[in-house]
Amino acid sequence: MVGKGGAGKSVIAGTMARVVARDGRRVLALDSDLLPGLSFSLGAGADPTQPPLGEAAEKDENGRWRLRKGVGPVRAVQRYATDAPDGIRLLQAGKTPQAGVEPIMGSLNAYYRVIHRLPRARTFEDWTFVGDLPAGPRHVAFGWAPYAETFVAVVQPTAQSALAARRVARIARMREGVRAVFVANRVTGADDVRHVEGLVGEPVMAAVPADEAVAHAERLGVAPVDHAPDSPAVVEIERLVAALAEG
Amino acid sequence: MKIMVAGKGGAGKTTVSGTVARALGRAGHSVLALDADANPMLGVSLGVGAERTDLLLGVRQGLETGEVEHEPTIEGMIERFGADAPDGVRLVVANRIDNDTPGCQCCGVSADQLLRELEDGERTVLCDLEAGLGTVLRMAPDSVDVVLVVANPTAKALEVARRAVAIAADKTEVIVLANRVRDDADLDAIRAAIPDRELIVVPEDATIARADRDGLAPIDLDPYSPGVTVLVALADRLAGAAVPG
Secondary structure: OEEOOOOOHHHHHHHHHHHHHHOOOOEEEEEOOOOOOHHHHHOOOOOOOOOHHHHHEEEOOOOOEEEOOOOOHHHHHHHHOEEEHHHEEEEEOOOOOOOOOHHHHHHHHHHHHHHHHHHHOHHHOOOEEEEEOOOOOHHHHOOOOOOOOEEEEEEOOOHHHHHHHHHHHHHHOOOOOOEEEEEEEEEOOHHHHHHHHHHHOOOOOEEEEOOHHHHHHHHHOOOHHHHOOOOHHHHHHHHHHHHHHHO | OEEEEEEOOOOOHHHHHHHHHHHHHHOOOOEEEEEOOOOOOHHHHHOOOHHHHHHOOEHHHHHHOOOOOOOOOHHHHHHHHOEEOHHHOEEEEOOOOOOOOOOOOOOOOOHHHHHHHOOOOOOEEEEEOOOOOHHHHHOOOOOOOEEEEEEOOOHHHHHHHHHHHHHHHOOOEEEEEEEEEOOHHHHHHHHHHOOOOOEEEEEOOHHHHHHHHHOOOHHHHOOOOHHHHHHHHHHHHHHHHHOOO
16 A cells, blocks of 8 residues: 555555455555554554564674574564454554664564565465555655555545655556556545546546545544444445455 | 644645745745655645646756756755745755665755755745654754644544654654644544643644645635634744744
């Protein structure tokens, strides 16, 4: 999930992950945002103060970060991912604490190394990875989602949101074998969908309606699937999951 | 004076930055608006238009592509790479990421560096930050006069705002904006997360929503709408703080 800040990346990522998991598939949720977000929308509450993944990395004799001996992607997910509802495993870099990024550097380094080895790990062949990237183009450009086959650019019906999604999708498509699709979020009608499609220059794969129940879940910091499982937004995200699975 | 605007993505940083910059400019102050986001959007809220904003060159990219052979001074960079926005505001984009080989971000011109080295003097430098806490964490104490932290009444945005306030308050003056407030419950939620601080309350505002939708500056649509009025008053207050003596 990529796009502008506040577009609804985490809400859609968290809800998609839950929908896929309820369908009986193994799900690894991946969170590289240094700000809180995905954990709330998965229904796993606030993020831990100390990212468990920090334990997976150490510095070598030259002061460079590396994964600890014996830690590969499978073990990292076994040991250092946390549990979210519906059997989801959540692997995340730490969230920036008040003291600065220094305390989470281990987890950041471990995260980057682990995600680059995920695509080749056979254990995960039948898993679904759902990644939530931070706002903007940075993580897409710097390869923080090497596991992604599809980038979902989330767009609100605003000019800035569309501009951001367009930019990020363009960067994502520079990588071979990657597709990028647009999903409109918080739309209040067909006009909004047309507005988004006009701004990004192509049809959207789904249009998630503005939904008071989801807004309420956001205020509470809980998962939309728990708060309002039958709400129109959740139903549309279910449809999106099916559409993505069809390819 | 130097002002930074921080908060979660989507909290309203760019709307606040653009509107406060325009209000300062309209009141006759010299304003340099620095877009420190690698996904630069400040031009939209300043009223230069979405498509034109998308074409603005970053200082970093301008230097890298050899757009100029030699540009030794920071003022020269602003002159060459900046763009004019209404009300006399000068807009400068620090760095934009547009491809999958953006180069080492530690090398070359950075937003942090521009913010650090730009001299404010008689003018106001207003910096719209990228979502996140990076620049706030890295800034030296007292290098910026005021940090505006934009909060929304959602669990995620409040968590980010709370962290930003805690980090920035150790270094300089912080003003918290409670943005998109619909009712008392919204305000209470923000108060509970960020207690014991004055809150500038920016109400949910149809004008700002319409400006967002169409890629316009809210102050151009209606300078007297409830939300814009609060931001114009904030600009007055900030300008007052800048008066010497």
